[in-house]
Amino acid sequence: MAHSGEFGLINKLTSSLIKSKYVIVGVGDDCAVIKSSGSRYILATVDAQVMGVHFLPGTPPERIGRKAAAVSISDIAAMGGTPKHCLVSLFLPKNISDAYVEDVYRGITRECKTYSVGIVGGNITRAPQFAIDIALLGEASPKNILLRSGAEAGDKVLVTGSLGNAAAGLRLLQAPRAAISGAIRDFLVAKQTSPTPRISESAAIACARKATSMIDISDGLAQDMLHIAEQSKVGVILHEKRFPISRELKVFCKSMRKNPSVFALAGGEDYELLFTVPPERADSLASRIKRKTGTEVTEIGEITKKEKGNWLILNNGRKMRLKPSGWDHLKI
Amino acid sequence: MAHSGEFGLINKLTSSLIKSKYVIVGVGDDCAVIKSSGSRYILATVDAQVMGVHFLPGTPPERIGRKAAAVSISDIAAMGGTPKHCLVSLFLPKNISDAYVEDVYRGITRECKTYSVGIVGGNITRAPQFAIDIALLGEASPKNILLRSGAEAGDKVLVTGSLGNAAAGLRLLQAPRAAISGAIRDFLVAKQTSPTPRISESAAIACARKATSMIDISDGLAQDMLHIAEQSKVGVILHEKRFPISRELKVFCKSMRKNPSVFALAGGEDYELLFTVPPERADSLASRIKRKTGTEVTEIGEITKKEKGNWLILNNGRKMRLKPSGWDHLKI
Known part of the structure; x- marks a missing residue:
């Protein structure tokens, strides 16, 4: 042209x-x-x-x-x-x-x-x-450098910040009349339209040289966790009860009769960092990141051998296969 | 997504x-x-x-x-x-x-x-x-590295290959019924759809360390020559009679009653290299490229001081301002 x-x-x-x-x-x-x-x-x-x-x-x-x-x-x-x-x-x-x-x-x-x-x-x-x-x-x-392929059985699975906010923000943009109040709406919409790349958190994780793999959550926790599992040739267990859910997403979900875990698992565009760390180093790395950046880090699961498969332990104790999509039917 | x-x-x-x-x-x-x-x-x-x-x-x-x-x-x-x-x-x-x-x-x-x-x-x-x-x-x-900004007054202006073929090929694709025979049509259409990046010619030019500036012709000779003139803060004189026009473009233009120079000046997408060389080194560099790559190199003009402006000497001896576009009215 x-x-x-x-x-x-x-x-x-x-x-x-x-x-x-x-x-x-x-x-x-x-x-x-x-x-x-x-x-x-x-x-x-x-x-x-x-x-x-x-x-x-x-x-x-x-x-x-x-x-x-x-x-x-x-x-x-x-x-x-x-x-x-x-x-x-x-x-x-x-x-x-x-x-x-x-x-x-x-x-x-x-x-x-x-x-x-x-x-x-x-x-x-x-x-x-x-x-x-x-x-x-x-x-x-x-x-x-942290690849998707370095996770090992026994590693803990950690994530920065909270999950599902960006997807809830997208719902609000698509349904502007939803009865969600100003501050909650602003927070969730901002998470959708103005994501923060986790550069300082990444630097804190990389410089510590303790993590074994990392990915940013662009497609949702489930899909991106499975990228690590597949490329590292390992299995994984995630615990729904440990998912970091913001107060704002909880209020939104209560009002909309939705399950916040669905937003966390399948929502996407959170751009939080999902990474794995040997168990004896997980706590100290999480503290280091919090100290250096102010960002909360949550342990949400553990890496297993590949033959154990990929699982989600639900709040009610039941196990479900971790799959890339199709979480919409998950009950509140 | x-x-x-x-x-x-x-x-x-x-x-x-x-x-x-x-x-x-x-x-x-x-x-x-x-x-x-x-x-x-x-x-x-x-x-x-x-x-x-x-x-x-x-x-x-x-x-x-x-x-x-x-x-x-x-x-x-x-x-x-x-x-x-x-x-x-x-x-x-x-x-x-x-x-x-x-x-x-x-x-x-x-x-x-x-x-x-x-x-x-x-x-x-x-x-x-x-x-x-x-x-x-x-x-x-x-x-x-050869930038657009290194041309100096006195330098010769050289170009690889021939000009205007790709634009004629585009015309043929847009008017498939034009009465242009098989081999001519194939040649011109191939120049439009399958351009050859001049990587070996570029290497021959760069390694010789004689050229002062270079650009690839994507927007047409006029526009791209003016990019060099502007960024080198110089003027330029191009000679229409020296434009390298392929036999195929000549046949096409004769049949279509067009001026091949218009295709060369304004056509674009030839992806030939346009470069400048101090006058005493122009001939030897042109020979070197021809020897190393088999590609013809033609001297089509010279760089002047900026205040002299940018000019095209037409076949009839008249001078026209070299402008980025608007060559369609140039008579055959």
Whole structure:
């Protein structure tokens, strides 16, 4: 694509970008040129947000931008890395205004700035639907990298923060007349539209070198736990009664006659960190994270041998197979 | 997005990928993990191809994939670098078949293999229109990198291959009944649907360390020449009579009563390399490229001081301002 407006818009969007000392060439040439810091490994990830799929048309554009950056930054957090540079690919329908795109881009820029990420390049193309695709580069010391594949039988399963809030927020956006009061609604909707990538928590976990595997919860606890189980070739037991559920989600669920565990298991988009730790180190790591970041960490289960399978122990003591989806029928 | 089909499709697409020794973790975790090769700089670029914008619905899916990879690889060529690793982001409408997506992905994989590029990650999302966004990482020795900003007054302007073929190919795809015979049509359409990134030519240019600036021609000679002029803060004179026009484009233009220069100036998507060289080194560099790669190189103009402006000397001896677009009225 090359229309006369493209380069003008690129100039408007990128004029205030700041280049770090590791960026030799930023936006404006055929490629960005980056100096790598030698002994560290490069992390690379890409994530897209599409209008109508990942966000509703009425979402404030700056929030759309912030979230698009946040979900990629969360992928770097999930590996124990430091996010560094990103490329922003924009898909713009004909009727979109420059002002709207500038607001989205400001959101991306601000979220990136919060985590010291520089925008080093990108692309603009026409498309029927507005979308943002962000490719993010990060770095990590080889010994600090946490994969999905390192969990071992006996490890404890830990999770940061609380689960299910983002999915409840999405329900509220879809049903704006639900009888949920201001503060509760604001909290849950903010968890949906403005997720916080757990970069400091990730750094605390990675630097301690005690965890054996890690993932960020984007698809829901059940699905993402099964990613770790599958890639680590282990089984898992989760305990419903230990799920960290916020006061706000409890109020929401009571009012809506829903089971908070369903939101935790299948909701997705919480962007909390799910990780495994040898049992004798679990408590000290959880305390360390709380001390360093203020974020609560909860032990919600344990890793078993693969042949034991994947299980959820319900509040009533019954066992259910842990499956990626289909939790809607779980009784309150 | 997380539907049950997503992970199955990802497995199908990525099961045969090969990992280079610099890739510690490829597809399947939150990020790819790459070992950088120390003293070289990292190049990073992203480019999108959208159904209906960059390719027509009837285009064979494997060609769509090849071209999506080729245009990003061409951006690395434009800097004098070596392409290394890519992340493939797919936007899939509901009605698209797995078989179609697999064909596209096979095209991406094959094009990448041709240039020793490994696919290290990606993303799949629902979207109303099919699109591919490829983020590509490459490497270059710091001294070999060629920016758009290094041209100096007195330099000669050189270009690889011939210009305007891809745009003529697009016209033929849009007007399939045009009275252009088989071989000519096939040549021009192939230039449109199957561009060749000039990686070996780029290596020959970069290693010689004689060129002062470079860009790949994606938007047309006029627009891309002006990118170099603007970023190098220089003026330029191009000579229409020296434009390298293929025999096939000449036949096409004669039959269609068009001026081949319009296709060269404004057509775009040729992905040839446009570069500048100090005058005393231009001939030897052109010969070297021809000797090493078999590709013709043509001197089409010279760089001047900025205050002289940007000009095109027409075949009839008249001067016209070189402008980014609006060449359609240029007489045959």
